[in-house]
Amino acid sequence: MCNSNSNEQTALTAPDKKIVRALQEDFPLCEEPYKILAERAGIDEEKFLERVKDFLREKKIRKMGAVLQHRTAGFKSNALCVWNVPPEKLLEVAEIMSAHSAVSHCYDRNPAPNWNYNLYTMIHAKSREECDAIIAELSKLTGITNFQALYSKKEWKKTAMKYFDDEPSTNDE
C-alpha cells in the first residue's frame, strides 16, 4: 500500500544523502533546530527546509516528530502476534486489526516452511493478561483462530537505522 515504489524514485544524490545523515542525528532542542542540521549538512537553511518538505511529500520521510516510550503511556507488556489468514481474507483482516488502538504495527509477511503465519501484529497493553484479552478480541472480530502470541523475554537491541553510513559494519572483515 505505502511501499510500492520503483528504484528510479529511490536514487539519492550525494547532497541528499548528506541531508539524510544530518537528519538522523539528534534533533536539536533549540529555537532554530533546522539551521543546525543544515550546517551539519553544509547546506543553506532555506534549501534544507525545502528538501525536508520534498522528502515528506515523496514519503522518504514518514514523519518529523516524536515517538513515546511505550511505558509512558502505561504499556508494559508487548506481544508479537502472528496469524495464519486465508490469502483472500488478508486485506479485510489487516484492516480490522490495524483499526484497533492496541495494535501499533500490522504487516503481512511471506510464510516460511513450517511457519504458515502471514500476518504480523505488535500488540501493546498494560499487562500480559490484557494483551491476551486483546488478542482474543482480535481473533473473535476477524474469525482467525490459528495464531501464536510471541511474548518478548529480552530486548537485545532497539535502535534507529543509520542510513548511508560510510563506516563499514564491524562484522566486515
Next chain:
Amino acid sequence: MELSSFDKSLLNLLQGSIPVCRRPFAELANRLGAEENFVLERVRRLKAAGYLRRIGTFFNSDNLGYRGTLVALEVQPSEICAVAEAINNYNEVTHNYEREGKFNLWFTLLTPTVEREGKILSEIRSLRGVEDMINLKSNQKFKINVQFKLQ
C-alpha cells in the same frame, strides 16, 4: 515526574508532527498558547525524564532504497547470548528480541542491496547454536505509525 495536562497536549502534538520551518517550537507554542522558551524547556525535561523514545526524523526505508526484513532464528538456549551479541554487531540490525517459542530470537535487518542481506544472513546462519532460520519478507505494511493519545 508527573505529566501535567500541558505536557500531555504537547506530547500529543509532538507525536503528530514537528513543523518544518525556521522556528518549529515557536509554532508549536503558538498552537498551545504558550511561549517558545517554555515549550523548549518542557520538551527537554520530557526527553531527559525518558518519556520520549526518539524525537526527530522517521524515515521510510523503502523510499531511501533500503530493503527490510524480519528474521527468526531457532537458537540453542546455551548459545543465545553469544548469538544475540554477534547479531547486534551489525549496524544493519535495528531490533533484536528474544521471544518465547521455537523461534527464540527475532531481528530486523535493513540493507541497501540484496547481496548485503544475503551475506549477513549466511554469516548469521553459520553461527554456533543456530539451528534454523526463516526470512520473513513483507509485501504490505498496513500500519506502522505508533501513536498513543494521552488524556
